[in-house]
Amino acid sequence: MDENFFKKLLATYKIEAQEHLQIISSGLLGYERSSDKIEKETIIEEVYRAAHSLKGASRAVNQYEIESLCKGLESTFSSLKKGEFTAGPGLLDIILKAVDLIDSYIITDDEEKKSGLKEEMSLVENEITNISYSGAKKQDERSKGKKSEGSSDAKDKKVEKENEGYKESKGYEERSNSREEQLLQRVSDRPLPTSDTVRIAVSKLDSIFLQAEQLISIRLSSEQTAKVLNDLQANFNLWKKEWTKVNSAFRKIKSQTDPSKNNKSLISFLEWNNDFFTGLSEKVRKLSRDSGLNNRQFGQIVNELMDDVKQVLMLPFSSLTDLFPKLVRDLSRDLNKEVELNISGMEIQADRRILEEMHDPFIHLIRNCIDHGIEMPAERIRKGKDQKGRIDISVSRLGGNKLEIIIEDDGRGIDSAKVKKSAVDHEIITEDEAKGLQEHEALMLIFNSGVSTSRTITDISGHGLGLAIVGEKVDKLGGSIKVETKPDLGTKFIIQLPHSLATFRGILLSCSGRLFVLPALNVEQVLKIKTGNIKTVENKETITVNNIPVSLVYLSDVLELHKKEPIYSNGGSFINIIILKSNEKRIAFVVDEVLYEQEILIKPFNKQLARLKNISAVTILGDGKVVPVLNPSDLIRSAEKYSASETLEHEETIQREEVPGSKNILVVDDSITSRMLLKDILESSGYNVKTAIDGIDAITALKVDSFDLVVSDIEMPRMDGFEFTRNVRNEQKLSSIPVVLVTALSRKEDREKGIDAGANAYIVKSNFDQSNLLDTIKRLI
Amino acid sequence: MQKSDSDAKENTGLKVNLESTEEEKRILKQRAFQLAKTPKRDKEEKGKTIEVLSFQLSSEIYGIETSFIKEVLSLKEITPLPLTPPFLKGIMNLRGEIVSVIDIRTFFDLTDSGITDLNRVLYLYSEDMSFGILADKILEVTSIQLSSLHSQGLLTIKGIREEYLKGVSSSGMIILDAAKILADKRLIINEEL
Structure with a gap:
């Protein structure tokens, strides 16, 4: 047989087989729970069909081991159907085990593992035959020979019948040309669940x-192009206006001038020039108009396409939660607990990638509920609860692009004291910090790696990792998680998630000359505040927003970027602030500028960048620029760490400052680099430094604050260093302030000019080194 | 029942037939292939050549096997990422794909000596890793006999850790072992806060 075809067929078989297995396992669980006879019959009919189809499919792809096991399942179901005996938990367990085995057998490609599974499968097969056989026997004995045939006879009959069916299809086979065709036929013979659906491989959809x-980045770049053309058109309009102004003059000259040779060529060039530009301007106008039009249409189509594609990628939550009943059953059986699982809202759809990401978190949470939450039946009875524990999972849609998932148990609840203790033991917080924590803050600690309230570590949970993974995943998806708990009443995990991924709103900002994006979802507020409103509490800078104090951190500090002088808006005292919120925590970050908010297309990093601090992904802007997307929860944690370490630093500098005394120095320079350099040198020597950008600015600053010394550049716009020095000397109040001129002008005349103007010292930049400047200053103050 | 049994036999019989002809074909093909080969395998091994792209970085000339080079890019705009190790120069946009760019000198702990004019990126790839490395200038593609490479000796002078080297060519070109570099876990940045 064509190998490729067989491979394809096998792939199809895998998908099909897993569906049948799913039907069998969920059916049996329903069977066990149900007490309604008719419902049970329907279920048995369903699982019987599934086993039968799986048997046929397995045979078609030469999976004889599976076929044989399915045969056993089929005859068991058939006996159940006929009411020859009823299924107890023992039989159901074995059947579920068989389903698990088949599933692992199909999934694995490892031959060694396969042969191991093969053995197990044949054991399970024997067990199934035995149980159903003896079960049937007992039933038979009880019905005192009402039926003359035992189940083994019935089985034989069944097999015979099955073979007849096989014969029939053989007959068909003879007529068909090849085995391939026949196999295809088998697969396509199966009626599709509904006629208007198709099955597409996930990879194709991806x-x-x-x-x-x-297309989104193309759309963004097309927007950019349209904007550029628009600007170009504006330029031409400006040209036109200017031309119109001189046009009459030009015509006058033209009419007056004798068409002699000299001017003729110039005039005709100007005329040609005018025509040429007018033509060009017209072309640009059209181009701009067309581009704008195209851009709008394209944008609309892309948006619609994206919406549709996102729709295609949506799956109902049931695709995820269908696995849970079995998980809960298995886990609770292992732990000798009784648990009832209730699931609601499973028809709600979400992006497939979100569901995939949430698979592990869900399992961790359910394990937690069963292992830590729900008590042993005896304990529950003692507490006056129903001996059967409950886990409720519900999904609901909130406004906007949000979903809410609640996982709730009615167990013993989380003991926040234990959480605190575990966190202290793991050195996540100090004992003092633990004392100051509010109840809900303490509970959030369980999302830290290593924190666990379980005294015993089982293979199910207790490692303290599960919830850390949950927290991380939820974060990654741009969601949030909360815990509510009441002793002996239960625990409730509330998770909020976006229901689709891909694009989101981002806020573009600049910090230390670099661009960054913050997810708009986590930005609570963007504002400008007066530097005077920053208060220092215990050496931590805070601001008060809506009457709530928020700690304030420079983004450049957290990202360890070279700090640029904060950009003060006119008047000099406003800074830009973004308040970030993640997992119930808020911190204000100082940034250089907040540029705009726009739709952002998230690009994941390549494999080399597995995980970065504070950066979750990147985005590509319309002009092709790559911009890092900041990770809000990382940032908040980094900021907390930073401000803790900074507090210490502050204390150190305060001690150091006592030596030279807190002298105030004003640095005047038009170049930001020199300004920063000087400021840095002086501050590290313990001076208080303020800056001004030119002479006029400096004069104003001197009037507002009092300074012990001024360090000034000479060449500056508006008012240079010489003039500034003269002004200082002429001002009675300021005349005694020492002025140090620092300049690139090394000529003797300049030096004399500086001294004439009244400068106390004159330092040439070419031989400018720190000690020279610092020595000079020390001598003067 | 009997009928279906015989059917099955017939069917398997047919399958065996079909397979045996395919088997025959395979054997014949293999034989033909064997015959077509030059008889002396020894010589072949010795004369094995690799195709190498040579490039300049600082004042050194390096070579990397072309089979590991996906593309040579010109370095237009690179976005640095804060809080990453110094060997990571940043990331760039290659037609919508994000490519991380590494300075191998920093990674090798070489002091960057000499004037450099970083304007090319060699995009290296293997099955499960890909990234770009910086280069000043792309020189040429040459075939080099493996046997002509000297090992060690010179290398310690150049200061590169031995593990990343394939050898030094007779012209003094340092041939880097791209497979090893690509497989080096130390290049993967995986930092928890």
């Missing part, structure tokens, strides 16, 4: 999605 996503 590729379509990526391509559609790529």
Whole structure:
């Protein structure tokens, strides 16, 4: 047989088989729970069919081991159907085990593992036959020979019947040309669940999605082009206006001038020039108009396409939660607990990638509920609760692009004292910090790696890792998580998630000359504040927003970027602030500028960049620029760490400052680099430094604050260093302030000019080194 | 029942037939292939050549096997990422794909000596890793006999850790072992806060 075809067929078989297995396992769980006879019958019919189809499919792809096991399952179900015996938990367990085995057998490609599974499968097969056989026997004995045939006879009959079916299809086979065709026929013979659905490989959908996503960056760049053309048109309009102004003059000259040779060529050039530009301007106008039009249409199409593609990628939560009943059953059985699982809202759809990401977190949370939450039946009875524990999972849609998932148990609840103790033991917080924590703050600690309230570590949970993973995943998806708990009443995990991924709103900002994006979802507020409103509490800078104090940190400090002088808006005292919120924590970050908010297309990093501090991904702007996307929860944690370490630093500098005394120095320079350099040198020597950008600015500053010394550049706009020095000397109040001129002008005349103006010292930049300047200053003050 | 049994036999019989002809074909092909080979394998091994792209970085000339080079890019705009190790120069946009760019000198702990004019990026790839490395200038693609490479000796002078080297060519070109560099876990940045 064509190998490729067989491979394809096998792939199809895998998908099909897993569906059948899913039907069997969920069916059996329903069977066990149900007490309604008719419902049970329907279920048995369903699982019987699934086993039968799986048997046929397995045979078609030469999976004889699976076929044989399915045969056993099929005859058991058939006996159940006929009411020859009823299934107890023992039989159901074995059947579920068989389903698990088949599932692992199908998934694995490892031959060694396969042969191991093969053995197990044949054991399970024997067990199933035995149980159903003896079960049937007992039933038979009880019905005192009402039926003359035992189940083994029935089985034989069944097999015979099955073979007849096989014969029939053989007959068909003979007529068909090849085995391949026949196999195809088998697969396509199965009626599709509904006629208007198709099955598409996820990888194909992903590729379509990526391509559609790529269109977004093209759209953004097309927007950019349209804007450039628009600007160009504005330029031409300006040219036109200027031309119109001189046009009459030009015509006058033209009419007056004797068409002699000298001017003729110039005039005709100007005329040609005018025509040429007018033509060009017209072309640009059209181009700009067309581009704008195209851009709008393109944008609309891309948006619609993206919406549709996102729709295609949506799956109901049931695709995830269908696995849970079995998980809960298995886990609770292992732990000898009784647990009832209730799931609601499973029809709600979410992006497939979100569901995939949430798979592990869900399992961790459910394990937690069963292992830590729900008590042993005896303990529950003692507490006056129903001996059967409950886990409720519900999904609901909130406004906007948000979903809420609640996982709730009615167990013993989380003991926040234990959480605190574990966190202290793991050195996540100090004992003092633990004392100051509010109840809900303490509970959030369980999302730290290593924190666990379980005294015993089982293979199910207790490692303290599960909830850390949950927290991390939820973060990554741009969601949030909360815990509520009441002793002996239960625990409730509330998770909020976006229901689609891909694009989101981001806020573009600049910090230390670099661009960054923050997810708008986490930005609570963007504001400008007066530097005077910053208060220092215990050496930590805070601001008060809506009457709530928020600690304030420079983004450049957290990212360890070279700090630029904060950009003060006119008047000099406003700074830009973004208040970030993540997991119930808020911190204000000082940034250089907040540029705009726009739709952002998230690009994941390549494999080399597995995980970065404070940066979660990147985005590509319309002009092709790559911009890092900041990770809000990382940032908040970094900021907390930073401000803790900074407090210490502050204390150190305060001690150091006592030596030279807190002298105030004003640095005047028009170049930001020199200004920063000087400021840095002086501050590290313990002076208080303020800056001004030119002479006029400096005069104003001197009037507002009192300074012990001024360090000034000479060449500056508006008012240079010489003039500034003269002004200082002429001002009675300021005349005694020492002025140090620092300049690139090393000529003797300049030096004399400086001294004439009244400067106390004159330092040439070419031989400018720190000690020279510092020595000079020390001598003067 | 009997009928279906015989059917099955017939069917397997047919399969065996079909397979045996394919088997025959395979054997014949293999034989033909064997015959077509030059008889002396020894010589072949010795004369094995690799195709190498040579490039200049600082004052050194390096070579990397072309089979590990996906593309040579010109370095237009690179976005540095804060809080990353110094060997990571940043990331760039290659037609919508994010490419991380590494300075191998920093990674090798070489002091960057000489004037450099970083304007090319060699985009290296293997099955499960890909990134770009900086270069000043792309020189040429040459074939180099593996046997002509000297090992060690010179290398310690150049200061590169031995593990990343394939050898030094007769012209003094340092041939880097791209497979090893690509597989080096130390280059993967995986930092928890």
